[in-house]
Amino acid sequence: MQFKATIISNQEVSPGYFRMRITAHPELTGAQPGQFVMVRVRDAIDPLLRRPFGIFDVGTVPSEYPGCSSATYLEMLYKVVGKGTETLSTYHHGDHVDIIAPLGTGFDLGDPEEEKILVGGGVGIAPLYYLAKTLVGRSRVRFFLGGRTRDDILCVTEFERLGVETYVSTDDGTLGDRGLVTDVMERHVREDGRKKTIYACGPMPMLKAVAGIARQTGTSCQVSLEAYMACGMGACLGCVVKGRDHGDETPDYRCVCKDGPVFAFDQLMWV
Template identity: 55%
Template sequence: MQFASQILSNVEIARDYWRIRLTAPREFAAATPGQFVMVRIGGGLDPLLRRPLAVFDLGTDETGGVAQVWFEMLYKVVGKGTAMLSTMRAGSAVDILGPLGTGFDMGGDDEEKLLVGGGIGLAPLYLLATELVRRKSPVHLFAGGRTRDDLLCLTDFERLSVKCHCATEDGSYGAKGFVTVALNRHLDALAGKATLYACGPDGMLHALAKIAAERKLPCQVSLEGYMACGVGACLGCVATGKNHSPQTPDYRCVCTEGPVFEASELQWGA
């Protein structure tokens, strides 16, 4: 659905990272973890395209006896559109299309849920963690980044009683190095079943897909595709499926078939 949304708050939470809260119609409360929205910034043709942003959190406030649905997103200022969005204050209006896409499969409740992400890759994992905790699944977050600034909203995860394992490449917070080291250490000690859930750069997702395949674990990845329309019309955000070859092309549309895929269903290259 498409709707006019009002900004409730828009604050910088780390260098170049922002957290925004907006109003939504009642139907938006049915959004599921892993879904996203397409945001139109400004009323003109520049920027021309909407920006895809994952739903970070979702809730309802009672004001004067009237229920108001709200949702939050995380974004990083990297270009003109997000720079414009960072200048908008409470009361400003933006045009929203969503919720869109296919979200995470919650899986069984009798296993550990291991969430892996960093930077904006943490955005779709918080609503997922909220739902998994509600189902009483044990949840671990493995958060990685180049610096401490890339580890967003850890306090929010900790309030859910999620166990957080952190790593930074420069050693500014948590262990020094890649977060996959901490993940492998945890998996080595794991006694029961587990499912991996991840969002982040392609290199990290590729590494996780390899870990999951070697350990025979289910692994769901949320892809950060470059989207123009968000509804499968332009086919600009396709990912390569596992059966792809020059003779039998196999492409998956990230905005409609995803953004969440089982890692084993994709082709990750060498």
């Protein structure tokens, strides 16, 4: 769907990180955790291309608009890294953006009896909150959040309010455990023989480490990739990654936007 959205709020939650809530089409409540949206930041040619953002949350709130008892909202979590996100960070309540959503393939929720391990790095937690919100109540969920410093640790309270066991680590030790989030997560994955599924989103080195742990421990694992995109629909081929088809070492290229952004870890080549 393509629709015009009104910004409800655009809050800086940590230096350089923003959480934006916008009005959304009612059918977006059926979006899968892990899917994403393409946002046209301005009605101008600069910046020309839409920007992709993972769906942080979808829900309904009492409507402030005449004739509507409730309104559907969508939330995005983003970091200011360039012209598009810098422009987005200047928007306020009542401003408008153009949205195409929902796009891509989301997470497979798997067996409710399995423990769910969520691993996020920095703004990579964006699709994991909506996933956690969907999983809680049907499975045990533990969330491992890492960042370089305490400023990169986002929305911990929101996950804890869902009832999710949350573990924090930072590279410099300014918050939580000191060290890599994958090291903390690995200890918990190996702590007992219970069947688990790992869901991860974040920087590629983190995802590569998570995939290695999943392979060594025989744990089911899904990863959500971040990529530069021009269209979000598989037409431009600007977001391809090397895939693996049935164990063949010959690369089988996949579009992150259309074939993903969520992949089983063994569908990708990590070299």
